[in-house]
Amino acid sequence: MKILVVEDDLVTRKLLEKTIRGWGHEVIAAENGLIAWEIFQKEEIKFIIADWMMPEMDGITLCKNIRSLNKAGYIYFILLTGKDKKEEIVEGLEAGADDYVAKPFNLSELKVRVSAGERILDLEKELHKKNNELSRINVKLEEISMTDSLMEIGNRRAFYEAIKKSHHRACRYLQHYGLIMCDIDNFKNYNDTYGHIEGDTLLKKVADTLKSAIRLSDDIFRWGGEEIVVIVHEQNKPQTKLVAEKLRQAIESLKFEHKGCARGYLTISCGVAAFNENDKNNQWKDILDRADKALYIAKQSGRNRVCIPTDKVEPEPSS
Numbered sequence: 602m603k604i605l606v607v608e609d610d611l612v613t614r615k616l617l618e619k620t621i622r623g624w625g626h627e628v629i630a631a632e633n634g635l636i637a638w639e640i641f642q643k644e645e646i647k648f649i650i651a652d653w654m655m656p657e658m659d660g661i662t663l664c665k666n667i668r669s670l671n672k673a674g675y676i677y678f679i680l681l682t683g684k685d686k687k688e689e690i691v692e693g694l695e696a697g698a699d700d701y702v703a704k705p706f707n708l709s710e711l712k713v714r715v716s717a718g719e720r721i722l723d724l725e726k727e728l729h730k731k732n733n734e735l736s737r738i739n740v741k742l743e744e745i746s747m748t749d750s751l752m753e754i755g756n757r758r759a760f761y762e763a764i765k766k767s768h769h770r771a772c773r774y775l776q777h778y779g780l781i782m783c784d785i786d787n788f789k790n791y792n793d794t795y796g797h798i799e800g801d802t803l804l805k806k807v808a809d810t811l812k813s814a815i816r817l818s819d820d821i822f823r824w825g826g827e828e829i830v831v832i833v834h835e836q837n838k839p840q841t842k843l844v845a846e847k848l849r850q851a852i853e854s855l856k857f858e859h860k861g862c863a864r865g866y867l868t869i870s871c872g873v874a875a876f877n878e879n880d881k882n883n884q885w886k887d888i889l890d891r892a893d894k895a896l897y898i899a900k901q902s903g904r905n906r907v908c909i910p911t912d913k914v915e916p917e918p919s920s
């Protein structure tokens with residue numbers, strides 16, 4: 602460990618230097634508080650042993666200055682003092698010293714106190730490392746808690762967070778945003794035909810396909826079951842409808858086998874709604890309700906299509 606020894610008395614200073622070096626530490630010596638203060642600001646020092654009474658700057662002032670810097674990481678400070686009255690010792694500790702050793706000092710006592718300080722610094726270092734690890738774990742946990750583990754897109758909680766922000770921005774700055782509710786057509790039949798494990802694989806496939814089809818600036822979440830919701834930022838209804846159509850086509854063009862539906866391949870239906878000026882006094886849930894209603898219309902009109910809330914249900918083509 603690197604230890605800064607501050608002592609104005611030459612003989613004592615040399616003795617301290619030699620002894621502490623003999624204990625296996627690196628020693629930097631200073632002859633008063635002011636010189637020590639300059640060294641401290643330039644060097645990485647965690648351990649200081651300083652005399653109290655010194656010219657230029659005394660040990661108490663040095664200690665106060667160091668504490669007031671609020672440097673990262675702990676600095677261990679031992680005060681050497683000929684003062685041994687209780688109130689003087691209290692003054693030293695109040696200035697921020699961790700420990701004191703009365704002069705004339707006993708070297709083996711000083712050694713014990715240096716070791717104690719070293720242990721505290723080691724613990725502090727360990728704690729700091731653990732805290733960093735904990736922060737990293739917390740970030741990861743936060744990420745996991747916002748992600749759907751199967752589809753690997755945002756979950757319902759993440760959606761709530763995102764939509765609240767989008768809606769707030771839209772109300773405040775009259776920006777647009779669109780919502781697309783996507784639903785896998787005849788998913789129940791898929792599960793019945795191919796089994797639940799294949800069903801899960803399909804959910805992941807759909808999520809992956811939609812994720813790569815949306816713009817980087819948009820956000821995608823699992824709403825629940827086989828439903829996915831996309832927030833299309835800063836786009837109005839016609840623009841959102843175009844995005845939805847792109848998503849629908851991305852799935853259709855996979856031509857992925859799905860014997861449980863009339864077309865024989867995988868398709869999705871989409872309901873689209875968007876924030877408009879009249880929504881200033883509405884909640885985001887109102888826009889979501891409209892997207893949901895539009896999805897219902899798409900489902901009722903034969904699936905594999907994009908609808909908006911004002912669309913009329915078309916009779917399902919007979920096959």
Ligand SMILES: [Mg+2]
Nearest residue numbers: 609652654655
């Ligand atoms: Mg002195």
